[in-house]
Amino acid sequence: MLSVEEARARIVGPLRPTPAEIVSLPEAWGRVLAGPMHARLTQPPADVSAMDGYALRAADGRAGARVAVVGHAPAGRPFPGQVGPGEAIRLFTGSVVPEGADCVLPQEDVDRDGDWITAREAARVGRHIRRAGQDFRQGAPLLPAGTRLGARAIGLIAAANHPWVAVHRQPRIAILATGDEIVLPGEPLAAGGIVSSNAHALAGLIRAGGGIPSVLPIAPDDPAAIASVADRLSAFDLLLTTGGASVGEHDLVQSSLATRGFALDFWRIAMRPGKPLLFGRLGDMPVLGLPGNPVSAFVCAFLFLLPALNRLNGLADDAMQPVEARLAAPVAANDRRADHLRASLATDATGALVATPFDRQDSSLLVLLADAGCLILRPPHAPALQAGAAVPVLRLDLGGL
C-alpha cells in the first residue's frame, strides 16, 4: 500500500495549471493570477497632500507668521501656477502639492482670517507630503502569478489601472456517484436505500477549492453504464468517482473503465479512513476514485483532490499545510495506516490551538465529521501520546469545508 505522501505526489505531480482566461476585475475575486500584474501608473502620480490644509514654503511657515491664500486645489484639480514666497494654496487630502511649495500645514494647525492664514505650529520641509510613487511606480511588479485574489489584491489591481485580469480557468470536475442503492435527496427511497450525500458534499469541496463541479447522473452497478461515462468527459479536467473503488464483487469502477482504456496507477493507500482510493488515467484525463463511505470520501477528497485543485488552479503555494495543536486528551499508538482523527478545535488562553479527538472515530459518522474543526494527523506507527502533546492537524474550519 502507498503512503499518503506518495499517493499525493503521484496524483498532483503530473497536473499542470489550466490555461489563462481574461475576466473583468470584479470577476477576478477568488481567482488565481495566470501572470504577474504590473503597475500601469505611478501612485501617487505626483507629490500629494496627506492632510486637508495649506501648501506653502516651509520658510514662510514659522509659528505666528501670516501667509496669503492665493489659490485652491481640490483633489483631482491641481493648481496650475507656482507658489511664491509668502503664499499658500488651500488643498485637501490627495491634492497635488503645487510647484514652489515644499510642505503642508494641516488646517487644524492654522488660524484662517479671510484670505490669510497664521501658522500655529512651525512648518517643516516635506511635512504631510506623500511622495510621488511611494506606493508604487509605473512598471513595478505588484502581484506574482499564482496569487489567489482577495479583496485587497482586487483593490491594488484597480489602483494600478487594470480593468481586465488574466486568471487560470477554473478547473471543471465531473463527479460520478455509483451504486444501485443510492438516490438523490428527496427522491423515492426503497427499503435499504441510501440517500446520496457524497456528490453534493464533494461539489461543495470543489467550490471551496476554486473549481466548478458537475454532478453526473448516478450510475447503477452496471459495467456498461459506468463505462459510458468515458464518452462524456470532454470539457472536464478530472473525473471523480465515489463508491466501487475496492475489489469486491460490486466494485465495478475500475473494471468498467478498463474497457475504455483506463490505466490504473494505484488503488490502495495506507490510511484510515479511506484505504480503497483508486487513481489512474482515461487517456489524458486523471480519474480519482473515492470510497463510497461519506466520511472516507470527504477525507480522501480533502487530502488528495484539494491539492490537485490548487495545482490545476495554478496556485503558487499548493502544499497541504498542517499546523500544530496541543492534544486535550490522550491518543493511542497507531498501526501501519496513517490515521486522520476527527477532532474539535479550540483556542486556549494563550492563543494556542487545542484539539480534542472525538471518542467515536467510526468512518460512518457524518454528524461528527460535520462537527470536526480539524483532522489530527497520526503517521504510521506513531506512538501513544498524552494530553498536552503537540500534534500536527489539518484545519477543516476555514474556507467552505
Next chain:
Amino acid sequence: MLSVEEARARIVGPLRPTPAEIVSLPEAWGRVLAGPMHARLTQPPADVSAMDGYALRAADGRAGARVAVVGHAPAGRPFPGQVGPGEAIRLFTGSVVPEGADCVLPQEDVDRDGDWITAREAARVGRHIRRAGQDFRQGAPLLPAGTRLGARAIGLIAAANHPWVAVHRQPRIAILATGDEIVLPGEPLAAGGIVSSNAHALAGLIRAGGGIPSVLPIAPDDPAAIASVADRLSAFDLLLTTGGASVGEHDLVQSSLATRGFALDFWRIAMRPGKPLLFGRLGDMPVLGLPGNPVSAFVCAFLFLLPALNRLNGLADDAMQPVEARLAAPVAANDRRADHLRASLATDATGALVATPFDRQDSSLLVLLADAGCLILRPPHAPALQAGAAVPVLRLDLGGL
C-alpha cells in the same frame, strides 16, 4: 470621538438578519441556515455491515467452523429471509444485516470454498455491525440556525434527505464612490486624477462576507448627484459610501444626504487608519460612510462592515475574533486612537503565530495592505512593547480578503 467597540455596537446592534429564502441544496453552499435542520430519516436506517464479508450467528463462527452461504445481499438489496443456524449471507459494506444474524465476519478472515466458508478468526456478537441510528435518528436536530454551510454540512443535509434548504437571503449592499477626481480602471485619466480602487475592493470584501455588492456609478462632488442616490436604494440592505465622510469643504456625503432626511448617528471614531467614519440612517436604511483613502476604507470595512454582514446574514457567531500572536519587532506606545498596524504573519517552529509590523504604516500604501497577513490591534494608550510580547491580531489571510 467614539471607541471602535462602541461604534461597532451602534452599527451592528440594531441590524436584523435578512428573511429566509429557499434554495436548492447545491446553492446552499456558503449560505447561512435560517432555521435548524432535522433528520428526515434514520442513518444507518437499519443495522448494516461495516465490512465486505458474511453475516451469521456468532455462535456458528468459531475459528475453523464451516458455515453454508445461503444468500447474497448487496448494499441496497436486503436479504428478505432469516439467517438460520449454520448459515451465512454474503454482504458488503453498507448491506443491511439480515434477521437472525448477530455479527459479520470480514471476507479477509474466512476461507471460501464454493458455497461454504470456514472462519479463520472467531466471530463476536455485534462485531463489524453499524447500529441503526448510530449517526442520527429521524427527527434529530443536526445543524442549528445560524450555521454557515460548508461542504460537510451540505453532505449531512443531503444524507438527512433534504433537497431544499431555508437560508437567509444574501444581504445586498450598494457601494457609492464619490469624488470628482476618481475614474474607474481603464477609463481616461485626467492630470491629478485617481483611479477608483475602493469600490471594487469593497465589492470583494462584501462577497467574502457573503453579501451581494452593487457598484453604483461614481458620484461627482455635487450635492444633488449624491442626494439623488437616496431615490435608488430600494432592494438594498445597506448603503456604503467612500470618500467625502469628513467635514472639509469637499466632504459632501453627509450634507447632501441630509437633504433627503439622513439622520446622523456619528462621524468620527478614535482609530487609525480611518478616523472620519460616518454612520446614520436614511429612513430605515443604514448608511456607512467610509473614508476615501483606500487603506482606511478597507480597514474600516473590515472592522465595521464585515460584522454588519455577519449579522445581516444571520450568522450565530458574528463577533470579531482576534487571535494572539507574538511580536517579531518592538512597537511604540500608542496615542489616544486605537491603531491597526499592518503586519506580516508567519508561524514559528512551535506553531505559534508571529506578527511583524511593517516599518511604513502610512495609510496611503495599498501594496503593504495587500501584503499584510494581519492587523495588530493597539488599543488607545497601549504601552510600548518589546519583540516577543503577545498582541491581539485580526487575520487578513483567510477567506477572500
